[in-house]
Amino acid sequence: MHINPLLLLILQIALILGLSRLMGLIFAYLRQPQVMGEMIAGIMLGPSLLGWAFPAASRAIFPAETIPYLNTLSQIGVIFFLFLVGLELDPKLIRNRGHAAVVISHASIIAPFLLGAGVALYLYPNLFNHASYMRFTSVALFMGAAMSITAFPVLARILTERNLHKTHLGAIAITCAAVDDVTAWCMLAFVIAVARADGLRPALITAAAAAVYVPVMFFVVRPFLKRLELIYERQGRLSQNVLAVIFLLVLASAYTTEKIGIHALFGAFLMGAVMPKGTSFIRTLSEKLEDYTVVFLLPIFFAYTGLRTEIGILNNGTLWWYTGLIIFAACAGKFGGSAIAAVSSGIRFREAAAIGILMNTRGLMELVILNIGKDLGVITSAVFAMMVIMAIVTTGLTTPILHWVYKPLAEGVPGEQPKVRKFTALIPVSFPASGGPLAYLASLLAEKPDMPRQIVALHLQRPVDRDAYRSGLPESQTALAPLDPLLAAAKARDVPVETIAFVSRDVPSDIARIARMREANLILMGFHKPVFGQAILGGTVHRVLTGSDCDVAVFVDRGMTGPHKILVPYLGGKHDRLALDLAGRVARNSQATLTVLHVVRPNRGESEKTLQAKQNVARVFDDPTQPTPVEFRVIEDPSPVDAVVNLAKDYDLVVIGVEEEWGLASHLFGWRPERVARDSQTSLLIVRKHGAYAVAPAPPPVSKKEQKNTETAAASAPS
DSSP states (O other): OOOOHHHHHHHHHHHHHHHHHHHHHHHHHTTSOHHHHHHHHHHHTSTTTHHHHOHHHHHHHSOGGGHHHHHHHHHHHHHHHHHHHHHHOOHHHHHSOOHHHHHHHHHHHHHHHHHHHHHHHHHHHHHOOOOGGGOHHHHHHHHHHHHHOOOHHHHHHHHHHTTOTTSHHHHHHHHHHHHHHHHHHHHHHHHHHHHHOOSHHHHHHHHHHHHHHHHHIIIIIHHHHHHHHHHHHHHTSOOHHHHHHHHHHHHHHHHHHHHTTSOHHHHHHHHHHTSOOSSHHHHHHHHHHHHIIIIIIHHHHHHHHHHHOOGGGOOSHHHHHHHHHHHHHHHIIIIIHHHHHHHHTTOOHHHHHHHHHHHTOOHHHHHHHHHHHHHHTSSOHHHHHHHHHHHHHHHHHHHHHHHHHSHHHHTTOOOOOOOOSSEEEEEEOSSGGGHHHHHHHHHTOSSSTTSOEEEEEEEEEOOOSOOSOOOSSOGGGTTTGGGHHHHHHHHHTTOOEEEEEEEOSOHHHHHHHHHHHTTOSEEEEEOOOOSSSSOSSSHHHHHHHHHOSSEEEEEEOSSOSSOSEEEEEOOSOHHHHHHHHHHHHHHHHHTOEEEEEEEEOTTOOSOHHHHHHHHHHHHHTOOTTSOOOEEEEEEEOSOHHHHHHHHHTTOSEEEEEOOGGGTOOOOSSOOSOOHHHHHOOSEEEEEEOOSOSOOOOOOOOOOHHHHHHHHHHHHTSOO
């Protein structure tokens, strides 16, 4: 049956993108780089899984005549990805190297190269033939170069997610990876030239052409690119014309290096490397290009690689022994060379081991090199499969082993602060606009007006979708930017602020952990309308409420400028008692009036519960040195929620506990609507008690002899 090639290609790409996204999410959940999942997805679509389990379906979806189309798309994707890698490679990382970085970077290239060549010497008689394009020299050089690569983008992503990128360890690792990338690509260009050269004369021509091409890129093309940057700065945007010129230069550079006998990928990489660095021009260009390249084109490259990978060809113990030997040599060369060099440079063993582990990651860059080797005919299908397995194993081992070896610092948690008697509020900021109101509210929550206060402003960044390392703008200029409104509001209130910002895979757990380390009295969070459901106490908020060791308050801001009249719905539960305490603090520190609302069923009169509520209010506000205008109000209503909603409109702020009676028990999935929050037009502070505050405990049952005195005390409270 004839199938439209276009329809089949669309089906193939849809399947590739869907599976790569799914596997990427699964591996990200497993705390692995997303690129690992995409690599596995590509192999799953090839003969190693789909072709093995469902051969008929594999032949129908990926017939042989359509593979060249995928190959063409994948090659274009890799060309522009290598341009992005060069684009993100900051020359400062190479120029400003310390002694340790110099020693480690050299050792991390030389050791695996020698081991790779040594493995080739052992494997050559058994796995390679003596064809002219598979000469031992070419094989040994290629195996050495393939062992020497470090996946600069993946390593940088791991450093960022582990919050190590600003540490001394991170600086050394990223510098060594940058040097490795440049050196490995230069080595690979030499290996390709040797493999392609048919005699001395073609080799000399290739070398001469390369000797002309590289200076032209640096001394002719680079100054022209700086002029393009000036155009960008004058226009204030990256125009389509400028983008088209850059694309043409990338393609021209790739064409030139392919024509002179190196490889198109080297030209794309060098084009990115000569681009001006450290400006918003590079960031904007990178953002425009990255999404399409990484999301659309690279998964096609992974699928094409998977279609060429036949793990089933490794069908006996000897071949798997060779595979294990390759993996061992790759790990020993990178880890051993880097770690030994680091220790010899005076770095402690644990940090040296972490550097060795990081340098051992290969990822996508290894697959790029392997495809080049297979296209050149330097390696066989069996060796290709072995090397693909090596790339997956070495990349997959990096994150868990790093977490095990370097766990305390890999978590990226700031050090503990000295203990000082003060009120500390931890404010996680997700949306910048919420920072100002939260800082203002936190300034009113100290027990006494003269009590020392502190805000710990926390901004947790989700791991970025992109794998490339950002060098366009210094991170210090952007990481704390969401905290600017909070900092301004705190400065106006003369409240000191400690700022913390890092990348988090588990935001609720990190919020609770930072609160515990800073011994925070209260976690004060903002509320933003959920994407799914109507409840505000679900998802992340639910996990913070139920997983924190200190009290938590969620502020629903409906335009509060300054509380003058505060309402506290009160039934006597532990969360209500915290609400009463916090509302009293806000009232005292802002000179606001406070109304305590007690709702009873119709025709119930004054029950023992009402008397206990009066007694507790009297105890909380029985402080002649800090008088607070407070009114205890009892309302009969069959629906406590309706009573609160109806009365709230006359107040500036409602402070309410997370109690079932108010319909505000936290929900894991957040599907249940909370009417108080939904229907009230007044700003809300929803609080949950966890025991860190020294609030008044629930009073004992009131005896009849005490009832009269209790009523007198409640009535005499300031009003």
